[in-house]
Every structure is written in C-alpha cells, then in structure tokens.
Amino acid sequence: MLDSVKLRARDINVYYDKEHALRHVSMDIPDRSVTAFIGPSGCGKSTFLRCLNRMNDTIDGARVTGQMLMDDEDVNDRAVDPVILRARVGMVFQKPNPFPKSIYDNVAYGPRIHGLATSRAELDDIVETSLRRAGLWDEVSDRLLHPGTSLSGGQQQRLVIARAIAVNPEVILMDEPCSALDPIATAKIEELIDDLRSNYCIIIVTHSMQQAARVSQQTAFFHLGHLVEYGPTENIFTTPRETRTQDYITGRFG
Known part of the structure; x- marks a missing residue:
C-alpha cells in the first residue's frame, strides 16, 4: 500500500540550449517510499532528478517547462526560493562530497545556516540524531572533530546523508x-535507504538494476529522454508492459 503522493510531474520538458533532453514526462511519486530511476547513460534520469530541486x-x-508539484506547490514558481527548496529536497551525489570541515561541522552546517538550533546543546542533539539515522554514530562518536575527509568512502557517503537529513x-x-563504493559499503547504504524510507520520499538514480530491485518500491525506466514505463518495481522487473523495458532489463541493450 503506497502512501500519499509527494511529487507530481506534469508534462516536464528540459532543454539544454537547443537540445531537447527530457520530453513530456508526467508521473506521481509517493511519499515514504523509494522510487528508482533506471535506464542507459544519457537517457534523462539525472536530468529529471535535477528538476525536483x-x-x-x-x-x-537549461530551460524547464511543465509543472513539478511538491505537496501541490509548483517548485518552479519564481516565488519559491531555491535555497529553501533545497533544504526540503536533500541531494546525495555519486561521489561522496564532505565539506573540508570536521565530521561535526559537516552535519551542523545546514542547521546553522537555516537557524534550526538555538543553542549548542540543540545543535549537538541534531548532529547526534542525524549521525544515528545515517548509521554512523557508533563509528565516529569519539572523533567528531576529525576531518570528514578522513573517513572511508562508504562512511563519507553516510556522512553526506547525515548532512542532508540534518535540515529535516x-x-x-x-x-x-x-x-x-565497494560491495560492503554499498550494502550498508542500501540498508540505510531501507531504514530511511519510513520517514522520507526517496528517489534514487541507479545503473544497477539489481540495486533498483532491492531497494525500491516503484521504478521508472527512461530511454532517450522519454519516460517509457513507470510502476511497482516488481511489475517492471517481472511483467513489463513495454518491449523496450523488457529489452533493457534482459540486457539486449543499455
């Protein structure tokens, strides 16, 4: 049973100068759920992801047309402040990108600039809670003043996730x-995604169909700038409606 819809895309088109990179994409993305975007390189997955924040x-x-509604508010409305929007819509990139600051300051950065803590004790609490949610507290609690860049790749990615969730x-x-990331770090991130989905709407772009099948409840298949098929992950992988989806999943192209 899916939760309520968090994001509604209506006829989204993206142009990079004269290139029409994403064509007439419409979809509803549920809250408290993981939605995976799959498809070959250059098919529009990341372009569409960037429309959401x-x-x-x-x-x-770059030019975007169409409506992207979050809780029925159009995020492309010029009255919407993109800085505030990006606090509501956190982003985790391919390569872990901790700030050149301490582990503590990486997580505290967002709450500080958004005024989410009125005292050091509140900030300490936000940092600890965020690191716990990211499954990292037990590994770093005794070295919070060490540089974030001193952590392993998998730990850095969990630190970046802690930084994202620190601003609620x-x-x-x-x-x-x-x-x-290596397979062990990947497994930890996937476990974390599964834990976090009870509180967040999570959208993941992945080249790994196995990962999409493991972590997501909904899957969208993109190809050549089009949304070819979107639905429950199990259906996309076992009984796709579109031949192109079937061909991609069985490895005939991509």
Missing part, C-alpha cells in the same frame, strides 16, 4: 550514491 537552474542554457528534508534525492 531546481538544480537545472545552475546549468547555463521531506525528499532525499540520490544520484548513483553507491557507484564509487
């Missing part, structure tokens, strides 16, 4: 979050 605004020549986001976007 207006990261395309930062790309010269509603949505977490993950763009290939495990592609730079």
